Amino acid sequence: MTNAIEAKLAEKGLVLPEAALPAANYVPATISGNLIYVSGQLPMKDGKPQGIGKLGREFTIEQGQEVARQCVLNVLAHVRANLNGDLTRVKRVLRLGIFVASAEGFTDQPKVANGASDLIVELFGDKGKHARAAVGVAELPFGVAVEVEATVEFE
Amino acid sequence: MTNAIEAKLAEKGLVLPEAALPAANYVPATISGNLIYVSGQLPMKDGKPQGIGKLGREFTIEQGQEVARQCVLNVLAHVRANLNGDLTRVKRVLRLGIFVASAEGFTDQPKVANGASDLIVELFGDKGKHARAAVGVAELPFGVAVEVEATVEFE
Amino acid sequence: MTNAIEAKLAEKGLVLPEAALPAANYVPATISGNLIYVSGQLPMKDGKPQGIGKLGREFTIEQGQEVARQCVLNVLAHVRANLNGDLTRVKRVLRLGIFVASAEGFTDQPKVANGASDLIVELFGDKGKHARAAVGVAELPFGVAVEVEATVEFE
Numbered sequence: 363m364t365n366a367i368e369a370k371l372a373e374k375g376l377v378l379p380e381a382a383l384p385a386a387n388y389v390p391a392t393i394s395g396n397l398i399y400v401s402g403q404l405p406m407k408d409g410k411p412q413g414i415g416k417l418g419r420e421f422t423i424e425q426g427q428e429v430a431r432q433c434v435l436n437v438l439a440h441v442r443a444n445l446n447g448d449l450t451r452v453k454r455v456l457r458l459g460i461f462v463a464s465a466e467g468f469t470d471q472p473k474v475a476n477g478a479s480d481l482i483v484e485l486f487g488d489k490g491k492h493a494r495a496a497v498g499v500a501e502l503p504f505g506v507a508v509e510v511e512a513t514v515e516f517e
Numbered sequence: 518m519t520n521a522i523e524a525k526l527a528e529k530g531l532v533l534p535e536a537a538l539p540a541a542n543y544v545p546a547t548i549s550g551n552l553i554y555v556s557g558q559l560p561m562k563d564g565k566p567q568g569i570g571k572l573g574r575e576f577t578i579e580q581g582q583e584v585a586r587q588c589v590l591n592v593l594a595h596v597r598a599n600l601n602g603d604l605t606r607v608k609r610v611l612r613l614g615i616f617v618a619s620a621e622g623f624t625d626q627p628k629v630a631n632g633a634s635d636l637i638v639e640l641f642g643d644k645g646k647h648a649r650a651a652v653g654v655a656e657l658p659f660g661v662a663v664e665v666e667a668t669v670e671f672e
Numbered sequence: 673m674t675n676a677i678e679a680k681l682a683e684k685g686l687v688l689p690e691a692a693l694p695a696a697n698y699v700p701a702t703i704s705g706n707l708i709y710v711s712g713q714l715p716m717k718d719g720k721p722q723g724i725g726k727l728g729r730e731f732t733i734e735q736g737q738e739v740a741r742q743c744v745l746n747v748l749a750h751v752r753a754n755l756n757g758d759l760t761r762v763k764r765v766l767r768l769g770i771f772v773a774s775a776e777g778f779t780d781q782p783k784v785a786n787g788a789s790d791l792i793v794e795l796f797g798d799k800g801k802h803a804r805a806a807v808g809v810a811e812l813p814f815g816v817a818v819e820v821e822a823t824v825e826f827e
Binding site: 386387388389390391392394399400401402459461499500501502503504505509511 | 551552609610611612613619621622623624625626627630631634635637638645646647648649650651652653654655668670
């Protein structure tokens with residue numbers, strides 16, 4: 363349990379949430395070959411959506427980054443659950459899709475997305491260096507500010 | 518032609534549309550290895566877009582679910598066309614990207630997306646359990662309410 | 673350097689930009705097996721974002737197509753950089769994700785996206801025939817009108 367990545371999480375005082383099942387006919391993640399496709403994750407914490415609001419209205423960039431980090435924790439919870447609890451089996455984070463709920467005129471999606479990207483690279487180093495698409499959407503589920511999906515290669 | 522999935526479609530009174538070619542320089546689906554990438558499908562029926570409007574304005578959640586189902590029928594038409602007419606060759610529906618045209622303040626994208634997810638799982642069972650990203654976008658082609666793209670593993 | 677695709681680019685008077693590194697903790701492209709995942713590319717030129725505005729407000733469809741083409745040039749710059757400078761190693765462009773910043777009521781995303789699709793097919797022929805998802809988003813980074821991400825198979 364105390365591998366390098368778990369240690370880094372602990373250092374940062376971060377706790378991965380439980381890998382909760384969605385309440386619908388889809389799954390948190392699918393596997394094909396050595397790829398994991400992780401469903402779009404919301405900033406859930408203790409089963410409740412956090413970070414409700416839009417960038418450029420309720421939230422500053424810094425607050426949006428924090429919301430993005432919470433999404434990443436949920437992404438990683440599902441990756442870990444699919445790798446028998448061992449995040450060191452991540453070979454490469456291939457792609458993040460980062461959706462930022464954006465009020466009219468808010469165009470700093472890249473800075474908000476850095477909240478997700480920075481945490482991934484802090485935890486995984488070069489293996490965490492990913493491609494990404496960061497876009498500003500009209501609305502997200504439950505009114506949250508950020509949603510993050512991922513494609514991850516494992517070994 | 519009357520395999521298990523075709524039988525379920527018939528039971529539900531659902532008919533897959535013709536796998537129509539797009540009128541542009543792209544294709545409905547590409548294949549790499551054992552994966553099919555299906556282009557974002559609109560709720561076309563008999564060559565015409567259905568379900569024109571937004572959630573939270575013209576459409577209720579239930580109506581949006583119906584539009585999402587129509588998109589899925591078009592997704593499956595193209596999957597079938599790429600599998601020599603045999604949908605039982607689907608090994609796993611890996612990912613759905615579900616885009617919901619959302620009026621200001623509409624945040625029930627997951628419920629709308631369930632229209633797509635439920636149909637897929639009804640038809641394919643565990644093989645249909647997919648990862649998904651459901652987001653609310655500003656506008657979709659022709660003003661339709663839902664667009665669905667897919668990544669499908671086959672054998 | 674003067675292979676068929678470079679020759680077509682030259683014929684059209686198009687110059688691929690430098691494959692510039694993003695100024696954040698992500699990378700322009702990742703590779704898994706024989707697939708390249710290219711990050712969402714903006715219409716950057718000489719290091720500056722072009723095409724700032726929305727479709728249906730500042731830009732006509734034709735102008736949006738031009739912006740989409742500039743995004744594709746950046747996509748191809750990164751594909752080339754990952755293939756030792758040889759774009760003839762592209763086996764198939766599998767998928768484009770095309771995000772169009774859309775003012776209320778603008779629903780011609782497919783026509784704008786054709787700016788990207790047409791250029792890809794002009795350059796790569798059948799190998800360029802891709803699946804795509806074209807959607808209208810609220811806002812894009814720096815206020816640009818189009819963002820294009822890609823998945824490309826190579827040999």
